[in-house]
Each structure stands twice: as structure tokens, then as C-alpha cells.
Amino acid sequence: MGYVELTYTPGEDDLICTFRVKAHDLRRAAEAVAAESSIGTWTDVMTMKEEIRERLRARVFEIRDDVIKVAYPGELFEKGNIPQILSSIAGNIFGMREVEGLRLEDVEIPRSIALSFSGPAFGIDGVREKLKIEERPLVGTIVKPKVGLSPEEHAEVVYRALRGGCDLVKDDENLTSQDFNPFEKRLKLSLDAVKRAEDETGEEKGYLPNITAETQEMLRRAELVKELGGKFITVDVVTCGFSGLQTLRKHDFGIIIHAHRAMHAAFTRKKDHGISMLVLAKFLRMCGVDQLHIGTVVGKMEGEKEDVLRIRDAITGEFYGIKPVFPVASGGLHPGHIPALYSIFGKDVILQFGGGIHGHPDGTEEGARAVREALSMVLEGKPLDNPPPALKKAIEKWGISETL
Secondary structure (H helix, E strand, O other): OOOEOOOOOOOOOOEEEEEEEEOOOHHHHHHHHHHHOOOOOOOOOOOOOHHHHHHHOOEEEEEEOOEEEEEEOHHHOOOOOHHHHHHHHOOHHHHOOOOOEEEEEEEEOOHHHHOOOOOOOOHHHHHHHHHOOOOOOEEEEEOOOOOOOOHHHHHHHHHHHHHHOOOEEEOOOOOOOEOOEOHHHHHHHHHHHHHHHHHHHOOOOEEEOEOOOOHHHHHHHHHHHHHOOOOEEEEEHHHHHHHHHHHHHHOOOOOEEEEEOOOOHHHHOOOOOEEOHHHHHHHHHHHOOOEEEOOOOOOOOOOOHHHHHHHHHHHHOOOOOOOOOEEEEEOOOOHHHHHHHHHHHOOOOEEEEOHHHHOOOOOHHHHHHHHHHHHHHHHOOOOOOOOOHHHHHHHHHHOOOOOO
16 A cells, blocks of 8 residues: 555654554555555545645555554645644544544644744743742632522632632533523622722632633624633533634633633543543644643543653743643642642642632632632642641641642
8 A cells, every 4th residue: 555664764844643553454554544544545546646646645654563654745734724724634434344443642843834823922921920920830629509599609619719729710600691690790790809809818819711612603702701801711622613713712812711621521531532631732732722621630630640741841831932831730620739739830820710710618708718728838848737827727627639
């Protein structure tokens, strides 16, 4: 078939994919993957020209155990078009009979493609500048319960969390504009709550409304956030899709984009089939999100430490001058996790607590205070064995997680 070429050396404009393949005949499966994801199909075709085959075919240049590496000529891809790129390298190949399992583990993106995208408008430094926080992790929460509160009740939770010490409060992934909590009213009341909390604490604060919807409605909601003086928005980036996300970013509202990854595990969790979160994270950075959920290691969500840190490094490391994305650790966290979280992530992370704040015996405000107390002690190099009152009650309820 001519798609396995183990002597090939990738060029600077090649996009390189690493696949894990489960198949009876690995070489045949490698040929099929490379063909289907570039110029080939299941049989010879009379319309194929030798010039096309030589110039545009993908090449499997490495086979090791169950892992193959495939180089794709950059000319195969439309610049600035993530849907087209993914339709090529992560399209029909997952349904082919030649493979029993196929997982896209990693992607190396050439400069010519990467720089055709917007990238983050703010990134880590821009978010820190907005909040005037230079050296410590940011602290955030999610309004709980996820859904069911009225706009007034929701805004009160926002206020209490910010007053207690949170820097950020966001909507959860499935709250948008339901009848019990319409978006416009919630937004106005919650931004008012931000102003009250800022006046009382002397700190910059942020509310992150979930604008996820049909693309034109997302744009309308983002414009409203901007008009009302909001600094942040939340988007469910997997369910809204790369097309909607790219459109949102290109409108350049001057608002920080917080990316929730709801639904990702439907295709990232299985180790022998699907697409890794690492791949999604790289494309989301190019797309232009400023903050991205990456896992916690110690919380309720699945994710090995090595995998989570690989994602962290991919969105914060050097990437053709594209701004780094602020990693977000969220899911099943409480104040007793902070020593472990700081050990794992360092200062450049947003630590986001839901039940670990609102489940505090004395309520949301004391839960937020407990988190800030724990963070202050960790930053001062102190163990959490002689905690202030709010933190003491949190530890009595949830304990202290071991540092990994």
C-alpha cells in the first residue's frame, strides 16, 4: 500500500500523530490508518495520480510495540480550521475493521498550522493581571447545587463565596438559561454580587457565567457579559464544539474564556480507544481558551498524575510564542487537599472547590474562608495541624490528603 515508510524523516511542516493500535496485523492496520486519514481508501482508484500519492500521502515512520507514529504533510490541512484537521486525523479511522482499538495519544503541530489560530487572548499572565494576583494559586468555586437555584439565590451564593475568600465563582456545566434561572437575570445579579464583594474585601473578583448555547446565542450572551462589565465567561468546549469556540474567540470580546471539558471522558478515558485529553488540550490552546480543566490527581475525577502533568505542561510550555493557558484543578476537592495540590501543581493553577466549600458545616462563606486559610498556611510552609477555626471544621469533616 506504500504508507509505511520507516526510513522517512518528518519535515518541519509535517503534523505528527502518535496512535496506540490494537489489531491482529499491526502493519496492515498502520497502513489502513495512514491511508484513510490522508489520501487513500479501501481499494486502488483510477483517479489517483502518482504526483498526489507522493506529495500528500501520510507516512508511518515508526512502529514500536503497539504504538505507531504517522507524519502528515501540512498541505493536507486547512489552516485555521480545527474541525477539518480533526476530521482527517481523528475521523473515519476509529471505525475501520482493521483496528480493534485505536487511540490518538498525542499530536505534534507544526508552526505553520499552530500560528494560523488565535491562541489565548489573556493566558496566565493576563488572568493574573485582571485579578491583581501575582504569586499564588487562584481559588475558585462552582455554585452548588448545580441547578435549581433562583437568580437571587444563585447571586447570594456568589457573594458569600467571594466574600469568604474565593477569587472566582463559576456556573456549573449544565446551568445555562433554564426557566428557574434565566441567564440575563442571573448575570446582572451575580455581577452586582461581585461588586459588593470587591468593595468589602478590597480584592479583585470574578464571576464566570456559562454562556454555552447555539453559536449565535453564545455570541449574544458574551456581548451582554461585556456590556455589563464582566471579565470572564465559561464555555463547555467539547459539547459546543471547536467551530462554535473558534467563532467565539474570533469575535475577541476582551473577556477571559474559561473552558469546561464536560463530555471529554466519553472518548478520552478508555486507554485503548478514542482520543487523549492531551490532544484536546493542545487544540484548545490553539483555539484560544484562557483557562482549562485538566484534572486534579487527588480529587474525584479519573486521571493519573503523569497524564495530568503532561497536559499541564502542554498548555503552559513554550509553543511558538502562543500564550500559556491557566490550568484548572477541579472535581471532588476540599481544603485538606491543598498541601497535595500545591505540591503537584505549584503556583500556576486555579484550585476550584465545589462541595468542598459549600459542604462546610458553617456554610459557603466559611467554606471559602477555610480554603484561603489552608492556602495561606501552605504558602507559609506550615502543616495544617494547628488550623484556624474555619479550616479546623473543614478538616474535621474531610481530613487532610497525603501529599503525592
